[in-house]
Amino acid sequence: MPEQITTPMHTSFHHAAVRVLFLTLFLGAMQPGAAAAQDGALYAGQTDMERALDERSSPDNLRRWMQDLTREVHHAGSPGSRKNAEYVAERFREWGYDVDIEVFHVLLPTPKERIVELVHPEHVRLRLEEPSLADDASSQRRDGMLPPYNAYSADGDVEAELVYVNQGLPADYEELRRRGISVEGKIVIARYGGSWRGIKPKVAAENGAIATIMYSDPRDDGYFQGDVYPEGPWRMGMGVQRGSVSDMPTFPGDPLTPFVGATEDAERLEIDEAPTIMKIPVLPISYDEALPLLAALEGPVAPARFRGALPITYHLGPGPARVRMKLAFNWDIVPAYNVIARLEGSEFPDEWVMRGNHRDAWAFGANDPISGAVAMMEEARILGELAREGHRPRRTIVFASWDAEEPGLLGSTEWVEYHADELSRKLVAYINTDGTGRGYLGMGGSHTLEAMINDVARDVADPRAGGASLLDRIRARNAAQQGLEHGGAAGPTADIPISPLGSGSDYTPFLQHLGISVLNLGFGGEGGGGSYHSAYDTFEHYTRFIDPDFVYSATLPKVTGRATLRLAMADVLPFSFSPLVDRIETYLGEIETLADDMRRETARRNALIESGAYDLSADPLDPLLAPEPQDEVPYFPFSHVRNALTVLRAAAEAADRAVQHAAQGPTGAGGDSAALGRINQAMYTVERAMTDMEGLPRRPWFRHQIYAPGFYTGYGVKTLPGVREAIEERKWQEAHEEIEDLSVTLRRMAEALHAVAAAAPSGGE
Amino acid sequence: MPEQITTPMHTSFHHAAVRVLFLTLFLGAMQPGAAAAQDGALYAGQTDMERALDERSSPDNLRRWMQDLTREVHHAGSPGSRKNAEYVAERFREWGYDVDIEVFHVLLPTPKERIVELVHPEHVRLRLEEPSLADDASSQRRDGMLPPYNAYSADGDVEAELVYVNQGLPADYEELRRRGISVEGKIVIARYGGSWRGIKPKVAAENGAIATIMYSDPRDDGYFQGDVYPEGPWRMGMGVQRGSVSDMPTFPGDPLTPFVGATEDAERLEIDEAPTIMKIPVLPISYDEALPLLAALEGPVAPARFRGALPITYHLGPGPARVRMKLAFNWDIVPAYNVIARLEGSEFPDEWVMRGNHRDAWAFGANDPISGAVAMMEEARILGELAREGHRPRRTIVFASWDAEEPGLLGSTEWVEYHADELSRKLVAYINTDGTGRGYLGMGGSHTLEAMINDVARDVADPRAGGASLLDRIRARNAAQQGLEHGGAAGPTADIPISPLGSGSDYTPFLQHLGISVLNLGFGGEGGGGSYHSAYDTFEHYTRFIDPDFVYSATLPKVTGRATLRLAMADVLPFSFSPLVDRIETYLGEIETLADDMRRETARRNALIESGAYDLSADPLDPLLAPEPQDEVPYFPFSHVRNALTVLRAAAEAADRAVQHAAQGPTGAGGDSAALGRINQAMYTVERAMTDMEGLPRRPWFRHQIYAPGFYTGYGVKTLPGVREAIEERKWQEAHEEIEDLSVTLRRMAEALHAVAAAAPSGGE
Numbered sequence A, B: 001m002p003e004q005i006t007t008p009m010h011t012s013f014h015h016a017a018v019r020v021l022f023l024t025l026f027l028g029a030m031q032p033g034a035a036a037a038q039d040g041a042l043y044a045g046q047t048d049m050e051r052a053l054d055e056r057s058s059p060d061n062l063r064r065w066m067q068d069l070t071r072e073v074h075h076a077g078s079p080g081s082r083k084n085a086e087y088v089a090e091r092f093r094e095w096g097y098d099v100d101i102e103v104f105h106v107l108l109p110t111p112k113e114r115i116v117e118l119v120h121p122e123h124v125r126l127r128l129e130e131p132s133l134a135d136d137a138s139s140q141r142r143d144g145m146l147p148p149y150n151a152y153s154a155d156g157d158v159e160a161e162l163v164y165v166n167q168g169l170p171a172d173y174e175e176l177r178r179r180g181i182s183v184e185g186k187i188v189i190a191r192y193g194g195s196w197r198g199i200k201p202k203v204a205a206e207n208g209a210i211a212t213i214m215y216s217d218p219r220d221d222g223y224f225q226g227d228v229y230p231e232g233p234w235r236m237g238m239g240v241q242r243g244s245v246s247d248m249p250t251f252p253g254d255p256l257t258p259f260v261g262a263t264e265d266a267e268r269l270e271i272d273e274a275p276t277i278m279k280i281p282v283l284p285i286s287y288d289e290a291l292p293l294l295a296a297l298e299g300p301v302a303p304a305r306f307r308g309a310l311p312i313t314y315h316l317g318p319g320p321a322r323v324r325m326k327l328a329f330n331w332d333i334v335p336a337y338n339v340i341a342r343l344e345g346s347e348f349p350d351e352w353v354m355r356g357n358h359r360d361a362w363a364f365g366a367n368d369p370i371s372g373a374v375a376m377m378e379e380a381r382i383l384g385e386l387a388r389e390g391h392r393p394r395r396t397i398v399f400a401s402w403d404a405e406e407p408g409l410l411g412s413t414e415w416v417e418y419h420a421d422e423l424s425r426k427l428v429a430y431i432n433t434d435g436t437g438r439g440y441l442g443m444g445g446s447h448t449l450e451a452m453i454n455d456v457a458r459d460v461a462d463p464r465a466g467g468a469s470l471l472d473r474i475r476a477r478n479a480a481q482q483g484l485e486h487g488g489a490a491g492p493t494a495d496i497p498i499s500p501l502g503s504g505s506d507y508t509p510f511l512q513h514l515g516i517s518v519l520n521l522g523f524g525g526e527g528g529g530g531s532y533h534s535a536y537d538t539f540e541h542y543t544r545f546i547d548p549d550f551v552y553s554a555t556l557p558k559v560t561g562r563a564t565l566r567l568a569m570a571d572v573l574p575f576s577f578s579p580l581v582d583r584i585e586t587y588l589g590e591i592e593t594l595a596d597d598m599r600r601e602t603a604r605r606n607a608l609i610e611s612g613a614y615d616l617s618a619d620p621l622d623p624l625l626a627p628e629p630q631d632e633v634p635y636f637p638f639s640h641v642r643n644a645l646t647v648l649r650a651a652a653e654a655a656d657r658a659v660q661h662a663a664q665g666p667t668g669a670g671g672d673s674a675a676l677g678r679i680n681q682a683m684y685t686v687e688r689a690m691t692d693m694e695g696l697p698r699r700p701w702f703r704h705q706i707y708a709p710g711f712y713t714g715y716g717v718k719t720l721p722g723v724r725e726a727i728e729e730r731k732w733q734e735a736h737e738e739i740e741d742l743s744v745t746l747r748r749m750a751e752a753l754h755a756v757a758a759a760a761p762s763g764g765e
Helices: A016-028 A031-041 A046-056 A059-069 A079-094 A170-178 A199-206 A287-295 A366-388 A410-418 A420-426 A447-459 A470-482 A507-514 A539-546 A556-569 A578-611 A613-617 A638-664 A673-684 A721-728 A732-759 B016-028 B031-041 B046-056 B059-069 B079-094 B170-178 B199-206 B287-295 B366-388 B410-418 B420-426 B447-459 B470-482 B507-514 B539-546 B556-569 B578-611 B613-617 B638-664 B673-684 B721-728 B732-759
Strands: A098-120 A156-164 A187-191 A211-215 A282-285 A322-343 A348-358 A395-402 A427-433 A438-445 A518-526 A707-709 A717-719 B098-120 B156-164 B187-191 B211-215 B282-285 B322-343 B348-358 B395-402 B427-433 B438-445 B518-526 B707-709 B717-719
Touching (some): A046 A366, A046 A556, A059 A366, A079 A098, A079 A322, A079 A366, A079 A395, A098 A282, A098 A287, A187 A287, A211 A287, A282 A322, A322 A366, A322 A410, A348 A366, A348 A556, A348 A673, A366 A395, A366 A427, A366 A539, A395 A410, A395 A556, A410 A420, A410 A507, A427 A507, A427 A673, A438 A470, A447 A470, A447 A556, A470 B613, A507 A518, A578 A613, A578 A638, A578 A721, A578 B470, A638 A673, A638 A732, A673 A732, A721 A732, B046 B366, B059 B366, B059 B539, B079 B098, B079 B322, B079 B366, B098 B282, B098 B287, B098 B410, B156 B211, B187 B199, B187 B287, B211 B287, B211 B322, B322 B366, B322 B410, B348 B366, B348 B410, B348 B556, B366 B395, B366 B556, B395 B410, B395 B556, B420 B427, B420 B507, B427 B507, B427 B556, B427 B673, B447 B556, B507 B518, B507 B707, B518 B556, B578 B613, B578 B638, B578 B717, B578 B721, B638 B673, B638 B732, B717 B721, B721 B732
Parallel strands (some): A156 A187, A187 A211, A348 A427, A427 A518, B156 B187, B187 B211, B348 B395, B348 B427, B427 B518
Antiparallel strands (some): A156 A322, A322 A395, A707 A717, B156 B322, B322 B395, B707 B717
């Protein structure tokens, strides 16, 4: 970027619209330069260190550690968990890290009794176990293995007619209502998919159901997708998906200690007042065992989109199938062992860059999470070596091996809550990984790190694609799926938007609760698989089907190591803010379209109801009730957000220009640690300005105003969640309020960006 | 319509575009009046006759005749066929008709030997039979029943590896090629659906396969859709769909006597030179028997859209499954009995209105075709009564009970070919029915009869919808599915476009070969079912699941009877031509869009191939080849057709106005038989102008230039087929030629419409 264009343009924002137009025209031509300019911020030894990552990352190490860490089951609270924590801690110590095992004491129910039986029209008692397989030696080791269950289900002993509710989402209950079916007092059976699993019993309970059975339909997660284990990677007939059903969209972590770390002496809620513990019993089963239950249903044939791949006609019920379900749990407080390893920064020890991956698994967890955990270990090993060889990190690097992620992000959440103040001040960014597979690099995270991670993906070679970069392959896939305008030749240099994050792994407390910029990285998209949260997520399964020679998992340290190092070594942190504004504008556009579509659809539907078309077109011999009329959708003052966004865009562009100038200019801050510290702290705390201490409506723990897990999707992200969910849930007054709150947030972000520009030497006057 | 607006506007067509604009503005306001005006053409006793249809149509008659006609199997050439022909002829005689049984001698192969066996990796010999059911007494009567087979399959005895080809359409083979799979020398197995069945072996043979097995996948036609017989209406595991595989898109009817009636002494082709006989052996099987074949396939997992609802992972092969298939047929010439019943017209005996429904079935055929056949009989009975009561038809009414429809429209086609000259001169319109169910009235046919049949549907009450008309229900369904703008309150009076016709029933030779205006009518869309062409299409199945109390089938005579009578009694025939022009314009727009989409998609795909995106995005461990580059799509001179269409629109509007004036004006032709004859003959021969004696490329038998069955869909219609198929099949030179031919056709139609206007008294000067 030519220096003369950094002349002051940031003193007045009154004619914002004109300025945006000008800047858009002006900067549009400079975009390629912008990415290159960031290279000016790289540490002098960066290239050597990155070459070391490429040369030293060893599939053999990953393989050996995976074997060691999957030898026995190691869920939170198990002997295996402690053993693995010590194994990992010992490795980190060998590699030169300061290591602590920080222990929290968390509620983790485990099954005492599990009974599910069809009691009518015939009696079938389900086995509720996953058999050992001759072809998989790991699956034969059963010592201490938790049977299939859903953590934080309620205890209960109930019997009722069964109703099939498809994926158990609100729209599914609407279909049932149109067929005259209520689940009040019934047991529902739902297939996995369409939402995070915890949403299904939550919505079932909201609709009056007294228990929920969940199963993996072979349409989604079984033979319809591909050959089943052990012939292929997919879930076999008796495979079950375990998992938590705590109400994580309300808050994750220990259900008894929201907002505070679950230390031994923390104040705890009573179990029966803990809001995130499910209010009805819920249990996951296999598709082989779901079959007799579903086959015993009568009543209307399920709508086409409800039907799975079992060889039956799917009926809705209720009944005549009656089911009894009895569940009892040990409601134990167990220790969760977070292994925290530090490499102190040589120049900026109070600026931290953090990496994390959980270590606990529902059983052996070769894929989830050990594949990612061993990739992180390899990164840490190489970084430790480099430090000993003289490439000491300038900022402090912290590695975390989390425990108790599976039951609900407990290890990370309690640690973040406990260290919240220090993290808010010191943590530059958190880079998360979890189970990793093969195929394409998945890039999720804060849009302020989008340009940086695109650069990284541009610099790392795909291990199987003949020299193409990871970014090339993503681009090729996007092009093949969506057209060249989304990748390939038409846009060979443009960055690829990264995915905004909802929840589902340990970045959540960092991002959603504290407003720390995060990345979430891992490979996937090829090979498929259905070992998720089952007894068959084993070393055997991983090495036969997922990443047989560890070439993709051994590529992950090259990616995450680069990201860690670029954050830890740079003079000026590699944040950039204009992409964030672009994405927010996209999200706002989506919501405007959503409101328009809902308005049109509501009017259409109401007019149709009014016209009698539903009643007249229904089959007289197979009735279908008309839907209920709905409130018309009002018009919303999106202009308020648009105006705030205009201010934000100007501030972001000014900040980006000032920072680039600081990073590369001869009059920049290079070399002046104090000045760099001011710029950098201003930069990495911009994400804090995206949070609101009030949190989101009805869930104050979730403070980020740009990204949140959906209240009815669970893991799936909702961007600009306050506004988006108010509209989706038809809370018109709340939508108006959230629009004002969002405008305030965007203006607060603009202020934070002004501070960045002000801290940069040439941007301050 | 006010009389003064019929002042001459038809003398000059030189400024056509200006005139069209004017007429559009001018006539737009008059549309509702136009429909009403046609009522002026109704015969004075019309209302009484239509009331008689409503009052006398008796479900009990339909039930009794269906029982009688489904007592034994009655495929063409069987003793049952002759017995039923005589039964029907006798009824018509009782009702006062002149009846002939016209016999043609047609080739109809029947199975001598059928063997399908899996020979590797294990040996499984298929049963190839449909078992009797305790719950269905009809299904226990097996005397003379043809086993499941495909008529006009080749004889053969082959053994080869098996390949699964999804629906066996050209796009499916493209998917196979991308996975490196050729069917050269293989046996293919295809599921029914996506095209008429005869397309599958044709395309398989084009791709080098040596035999084809077809089966009904439960996804499309079995338990995925609903409960299977006898619990529900859907196809059960051992049910098989029989049917013809002669190459009907080339020509229907007797394969040995194209273009001429198959009289005893007709000149015949040799069997092995008959172009429509399939060149490879082909046999249909059930899904229970397809299961072991498909389960024995390995090779790549089938793409998602290939997968059905069997409880397996669908693989493509080839092999390791090897199949042997041996088929041998009796290549007999059999008699086909068409029952032809006439009620001579009192005023215009040489203007004929014809009704037809076939009578032959693959087994009992309660639904297909007897439900429609008995509805036609009830119509004929009432019309006979009315004639005896003094309401003698003014035009000659001819009823036809066709034989040998199932093997390929043989009865009707041979009859039409034999009587071609007389029909071309005399036949006003042909109204077809076939099997009928319950739900919505399906209205297909020539757009020149669109306004008339809309009026009929407006005047007949739905038997279950509390006084709503048949049209109201169609409109309600369209509104509920597509929005109010397609029906309901927003357009309560506008006509609903009727479906253009391809092939699949006996209207084909009338429409496609001779250019006679046709309608095809029947009820469907509710209740579902899977008895089609199986041994379970029985009285029991029909009365349990399809139209239990015959209320819809007994409504059909009210519809067809009205249509027949309005055509037989009117002073001025109820044709209108502007709707035809509207539809042609829509079809042309579709083709323009098709060409644009193909051009864009081809460019996109070629650019993607060129960019390497396909190769780079493919899974290295599960390769997917890039598609082959294709010729770029040129721009076509659609303006030539547009200009011809402008001329046609002006002519159609002038003709409609002149005819309306003639029908209602005091100076009109009412009462002057000769003048009426001239107008009416000019009107009903407009459809002849849509034919070209050269026929369509590579299929001269198909002469209609507006409608044809698709060469690669079989039954599915292709409108403006010459142009559309040339573009779809990427024959650019041919597309250019067909565009010129279509322009000529449209101008020839305009001339025919000028003749209509000229024949109408106020339109001639």
